[in-house]
Amino acid sequence: MTEPTDAHVPGPRPPGGDRRRSKVAVVGAGAVGSTLAYACLVRGAAREVVLYDVDRARVEAEALDIAHGVAFTPMGTVDGSDDVEICRDADVVAITAGAKQKPGQSRLDLAGATIGIMRDLVPRLVAVAPEATVVMVANPVDVVTYAGLQISGLPATRFFGSGTVLDSSRLRYLVARECGVAVQNVHAYIAGEHGDSEVPLWSSAVIGAVPLLEWGRRTGAEGVLDRAVRERITEEVVSSAYRIIEGKGATNYAIGLAVTRIIEAVLRDERSILPVSTRLEDYLGISGVCLSVPCIVGKDGVLRRLEPDVSDDELAALRRSAEKVRAVSAQFGF
Ligand SMILES: NC(=O)C1=CN([C@@H]2O[C@H](COP(=O)(O)OP(=O)(O)OC[C@H]3O[C@@H](n4cnc5c(N)ncnc54)[C@H](O)[C@@H]3O)[C@@H](O)[C@H]2O)C=CC1
Numbered sequence: 001m002t003e004p005t006d007a008h009v010p011g012p013r014p015p016g017g018d019r020r021r022s023k024v025a026v027v028g029a030g031a032v033g034s035t036l037a038y039a040c041l042v043r044g045a046a047r048e049v050v051l052y053d054v055d056r057a058r059v060e061a062e063a064l065d066i067a068h069g070v071a072f073t074p075m076g077t078v079d080g081s082d083d084v085e086i087c088r089d090a091d092v093v094a095i096t097a098g099a100k101q102k103p104g105q106s107r108l109d110l111a112g113a114t115i116g117i118m119r120d121l122v123p124r125l126v127a128v129a130p131e132a133t134v135v136m137v138a139n140p141v142d143v144v145t146y147a148g149l150q151i152s153g154l155p156a157t158r159f160f161g162s163g164t165v166l167d168s169s170r171l172r173y174l175v176a177r178e179c180g181v182a183v184q185n186v187h188a189y190i191a192g193e194h195g196d197s198e199v200p201l202w203s204s205a206v207i208g209a210v211p212l213l214e215w216g217r218r219t220g221a222e223g224v225l226d227r228a229v230r231e232r233i234t235e236e237v238v239s240s241a242y243r244i245i246e247g248k249g250a251t252n253y254a255i256g257l258a259v260t261r262i263i264e265a266v267l268r269d270e271r272s273i274l275p276v277s278t279r280l281e282d283y284l285g286i287s288g289v290c291l292s293v294p295c296i297v298g299k300d301g302v303l304r305r306l307e308p309d310v311s312d313d314e315l316a317a318l319r320r321s322a323e324k325v326r327a328v329s330a331q332f333g334f
Pocket residue numbers: 027028029030031032033052053054055058096097098099100101110114117121136137138139140141162163166194250251252255
């Protein structure tokens with residue numbers, strides 16, 4: 001297997017990236033996949049979006065419904081098929097085909113079913129789109145990324161998971177609401193598992209130019225983000241998916257936008273810092289597992305993993321999260 005050494009980050013990126021080569025294949029046209037395809041077109045992330053699903057009626061219907069709206073989007077096309085050939089020569093393949101949680105199930109409960117899908121699916125995708133950057137979305141995303149990476153034989157830089165990009169946007173939303181500032185000015189990451197053991201990196205979080213942990217003292221709003229509030233926010237982030245699934249059976253809008261951001265970072269060679277799930281080797285003492293940490297993402301995929309300042313508690317929680325994910329991967333022989 002190719003070693004996941006951090007690639008050298010080359011010089012300045014081309015302004016706007018190269019949008020001529022922009023075919024995105026979305027695998028799975030369910031709640032997440034169809035919303036992702038829609039978000040890609042609405043944001044103008046790619047020129048060509050294709051949907052692939054084993055359910056022919058569904059995939060054709062979703063593609064047609066989206067196609068009827070492209071008159072109102074930036075330049076783009078959409079098509080759908082139950083033939084994997086539709087994914088040929090895609091620049092990015094986003095895999096949303098997987099088991100989904102029923103109320104009460106954790107993401108880790110889905111490992112066996114989703115890995116079963118990947119054993120057959122990933123080799124067929126690599127055969128038709130060997131140069132693609134692959135973004136795994138199906139759950140449990142860290143375990144499935146680790147398995148899919150090994151099944152694919154691709155370099156770890158080009159096969160990674162959407163990780164905690166969604167969880168971090170949930171965190172930023174809640175912090176912004178608490179402080180009364182724009183969510184875009186909250187720079188905070190969730191690391192670790194995309195799931196119950198995830199870890200908010202409070203120590204390195206910044207609001208505007210103010211360290212998050214100093215926000216209350218420096219703004220004269222004592223107590224605004226004190227320990228009790230941070231614990232409540234953490235609990236709300238961790239339970240978000242359960243709450244939404246209880247109410248409507250799936251989460252789809254925020255994940256559709258989150259994965260679109262990752263795709264934009266790749267296709268536009270943005271070198272954006274996003275907490276995607278990649279295979280870690282000797283990262284803060286963690287190896288042999290896919291987990292989210294802040295990474296530089298560009299056209300060659302994950303260019304570098306960054307090491308933020310972490311407290312002793314955060315580091316210990318990150319290592320516990322790694323153990324938990326690694327144990328589930330091992331149950332399935334990965
Ligand atoms: N990573 C993240 O942050 C998030 C991950 N998810 C995960 O995304 C996955 C999809 O969720 P939903 O769209 O709600 O599920 P869904 O059940 O609505 O859609 C899954 C689709 O995959 C298709 N499919 C199954 N096997 C296939 C195969 N071998 N080839 C092609 N298509 C296949 C099904 O026909 C179905 O249309 C789940 O695993 C879910 O847990 C959901 C939200 C957030």
